[in-house]
Amino acid sequence: MDKSNTIIDIGNISKVYEMGGEPVYAIRDISLEIKKNEYLAIMGPSGSGKSTLMNILGCLDTPTTGRYFFKGNDINDMTDNDLAEIRNREIGFVFQTFNLLPRSSALKNVELPLIYSGMKKSERDEIARNTLIDVGLADRISHKPNELSGGQRQRVAVARALVTSPSIILADEPTGNLDSKTGVEIMHLFYELWKKGNTIILVTHEEEIALHANRIIRLRDGLVERDEINHHQRIE
Amino acid sequence: MIIAEFNESIKLAYDSIKSNKLRSFLAALGVVIGISFVILMGWVLQGLDKTMEDSINLMGQDMIYLDKWDWAGGHTNKKVDQRKDISYSQAKELSKRMTQSVMAFPQAWKWNNQIKYKNEKFSGLIVQGTTYENGLIPEGTVTDGRFFTQMDDQFGSKVVVLGSKAKETIFPNEDAIGKTIDVNGHKLLVIGVVKKQGTMMMDFVDTKVYIPLSAFLQIYNDQRRRSFTVVMKAGDQTNLDNVREEAKGLMREIRNLKPGEDEDFSLNETKNFQAFVDNLRIYVWGVGIGMTILSFIVGIIGIMNIMFVSVAERTKEIGIRKAIGAKNRSILMQFIVESAFLCFVGAMMAYIICSIFIFALATILPKFVPQTSFLSPVMPYEFLIIASVVSIFVGILAGFIPALRAAKLDPVDALRYE
Numbered sequence: 158m159d160k161s162n163t164i165i166d167i168g169n170i171s172k173v174y175e176m177g178g179e180p181v182y183a184i185r186d187i188s189l190e191i192k193k194n195e196y197l198a199i200m201g202p203s204g205s206g207k208s209t210l211m212n213i214l215g216c217l218d219t220p221t222t223g224r225y226f227f228k229g230n231d232i233n234d235m236t237d238n239d240l241a242e243i244r245n246r247e248i249g250f251v252f253q254t255f256n257l258l259p260r261s262s263a264l265k266n267v268e269l270p271l272i273y274s275g276m277k278k279s280e281r282d283e284i285a286r287n288t289l290i291d292v293g294l295a296d297r298i299s300h301k302p303n304e305l306s307g308g309q310r311q312r313v314a315v316a317r318a319l320v321t322s323p324s325i326i327l328a329d330e331p332t333g334n335l336d337s338k339t340g341v342e343i344m345h346l347f348y349e350l351w352k353k354g355n356t357i358i359l360v361t362h363e364e365e366i367a368l369h370a371n372r373i374i375r376l377r378d379g380l381v382e383r384d385e386i387n388h389h390q391r392i393e
Numbered sequence: 394m395i396i397a398e399f400n401e402s403i404k405l406a407y408d409s410i411k412s413n414k415l416r417s418f419l420a421a422l423g424v425v426i427g428i429s430f431v432i433l434m435g436w437v438l439q440g441l442d443k444t445m446e447d448s449i450n451l452m453g454q455d456m457i458y459l460d461k462w463d464w465a466g467g468h469t470n471k472k473v474d475q476r477k478d479i480s481y482s483q484a485k486e487l488s489k490r491m492t493q494s495v496m497a498f499p500q501a502w503k504w505n506n507q508i509k510y511k512n513e514k515f516s517g518l519i520v521q522g523t524t525y526e527n528g529l530i531p532e533g534t535v536t537d538g539r540f541f542t543q544m545d546d547q548f549g550s551k552v553v554v555l556g557s558k559a560k561e562t563i564f565p566n567e568d569a570i571g572k573t574i575d576v577n578g579h580k581l582l583v584i585g586v587v588k589k590q591g592t593m594m595m596d597f598v599d600t601k602v603y604i605p606l607s608a609f610l611q612i613y614n615d616q617r618r619r620s621f622t623v624v625m626k627a628g629d630q631t632n633l634d635n636v637r638e639e640a641k642g643l644m645r646e647i648r649n650l651k652p653g654e655d656e657d658f659s660l661n662e663t664k665n666f667q668a669f670v671d672n673l674r675i676y677v678w679g680v681g682i683g684m685t686i687l688s689f690i691v692g693i694i695g696i697m698n699i700m701f702v703s704v705a706e707r708t709k710e711i712g713i714r715k716a717i718g719a720k721n722r723s724i725l726m727q728f729i730v731e732s733a734f735l736c737f738v739g740a741m742m743a744y745i746i747c748s749i750f751i752f753a754l755a756t757i758l759p760k761f762v763p764q765t766s767f768l769s770p771v772m773p774y775e776f777l778i779i780a781s782v783v784s785i786f787v788g789i790l791a792g793f794i795p796a797l798r799a800a801k802l803d804p805v806d807a808l809r810y811e
């Protein structure tokens with residue numbers, strides 16, 4: 158099998174928490190392969206392990222057991238430092254609650270990953286600006302988060318996820334805090350990013366939203382219930 | 394690339410202080426006080442050093458004062474108290490027999506004596522009975538008139554040379570030369586005024602009035618208890634050892650000390666004076682260091698506490714930063730820089746406050762307490778460097794544990810924190 162296009166390759170991943178002496182499986186025995194330019198939706202009811210899986214895929218968290226290769230590199234061998242570097246260069250997170258730094262402007266927020274990657278000021282300023290323009294915020298560059306609408310905040314967050322040109326974008330319920338009209342706008346943005354060749358993993362419990370992806374994984378009680386191609390992908 | 398993160402940390406630290414002005418100030422108060430102690434202590438010690446240098450220059454580094462008293466004081470006080478006085482004949486004999494010194498002459502003092510001019514009485518002046526040779530050493534340099542001569546000595550002339558402070562006290566607005574003052578019922582003619590030389594510790598030299606020793610003995614002939622001093626000038630510092638040894642040997646002989654018996658006199662030199670200043674120095678340090686350490690401990694606790702609060706408040710922010718690629722050491726640096734910056738700002742405040750305080754004190758205080766005129770109104774710039782370095786060090790120390798806690802936060806837990 159050709160693995161050159163594989164970004165994420167996990168096998169028999171479990172995450173176990175100890176609760177009052179009893180082991181609780183947040184996710185159990187999950188195996189997945191995610192290739193370049195896939196648009197994957199992870200679905201499932203509350204508590205089914207979506208966020209846990211996503212945190213592991215995003216190298217924010219490590220599995221209790223199982224193997225994880227990111228672009229052919231074994232994550233289990235990596236130090237905290239290596240993982241931070243992977244998160245910085247290879248992964249872009251978008252969260253339900255935006256998670257912007259409240260006291261920093263949109264530009265500063267978007268620049269931040271570039272600061273941690275050690276880019277020069279002039280360079281990162283330009284890239285951050287362009288990325289903000291790309292997500293449609295040309296006229297909001299120096300606004301602080303509390304001067305922006307929810308949809309605009311999420312656009313800033315998307316710009317921040319995109320600014321290092323990561324291999325993969327992970328979005329955990331990105332429309333969860335938005336009204337449906339704004340949610341649609343954000344989904345449109347993701348669709349365009351996917352069209353441009355980005356790889357996207359989207360966590361949601363809404364069927365409507367999941368239908369934007371071309372592959373849908375359904376979790377139940379930490380297990381993969383179904384993993385299928387979406388033949389009814391919604392084209393915006 | 395670390396520089397970018399460092400700059401970012403400085404900006405963050407600045408923002409953080411700006412948005413929590415009062416809280417930051419209170420947290421840094423201990424450091425402000427600690428740094429102030431360091432600065433003020435250094436300032437006083439520097440003043441002391443300056444005074445001491447002046448005093449040594451004033452006395453001359455080649456002088457030895459053989460005296461019943463030990464100038465450095467302290468250790469042998471009790472024994473010194475029990476020493477027999479050095480009599481006039483002993484002092485005179487030693488002065489005559491000295492061969493190694495350039496000059497050697499006896500001296501005696503009458504402390505806190507009353508002096509009258511017209512109908513006014515002046516107390517707090519010292520009458521020094523001395524010889525014409527006193528006019529040849531730095532302490533006896535006159536600005537006005539002349540010092541007395543060998544003739545005056547021989548005939549016990551009723552003349553007097555005033556120290557500058559003594560002159561100002563008795564003759565604030567008039568010329569002193571040619572006037573007659575009354576010392577213990579004897580009329581003395583003022584023939585000279587000595588150059589002002591007082592610094593803090595040597596201030597008393599300016600309150601002296603010098604009279605020929607022969608006259609002194611007549612004026613105070615009723616006083617039975619008096620110890621004389623022999624002033625010796627070695628001429629050169631390298632000759633000090635010879636003079637000291639000779640004086641010691643001769644005086645032992647004159648005082649009939651048995652071999653092996655302790656000396657019942659002291660040979661005082663500028664070195665001893667240094668010992669006195671060193672004692673003072675230790676005292677200043679002792680008090681200063683104690684208070685400094687105490688305020689730094691309070692300061693460190695204050696800063697550490699505020700940094701723990703800051704870390705807790707920004708748990709979510711730490712999670713976000715980690716999610717987008719901040720390494721543990723980036724987070725560690727961010728909080729250490731913030732802590733160091735906070736302390737540094739505190740130190741700068743201390744520096745400014747102390748500068749103002751020192752300027753005010755050194756300008757105003759000597760008007761009321763002349764002994765403090767050695768204080769300098771200008772804060773040496775080295776203190777700025779010392780204050781900066783010390784404060785940054787304290788900041789790093791105080792910030793380290795909270796910063797480590799921040800750096801070790803689990804990103805998932807931190808992100809979930811509300």
Ligand SMILES: Nc1ncnc2c1ncn2[C@@H]1O[C@H](COP(=O)(O)OP(=O)(O)OP(=O)(O)O)[C@@H](O)[C@H]1O
Nearest residue numbers: 174181182183202203204205206207208209210362
């Ligand atoms: N730190 C933890 N300690 C103990 N149990 C945990 C921890 N984190 C997650 N879990 C458990 O793991 C399971 C999966 O949680 P997860 O957050 O992944 O669910 P989710 O699918 O994202 O749910 P939601 O749709 O509500 O966000 C839950 O049962 C949860 O209680």
Ligand SMILES: [Mg+2]
Nearest residue numbers: 207208209329
């Ligand atoms: Mg979730």
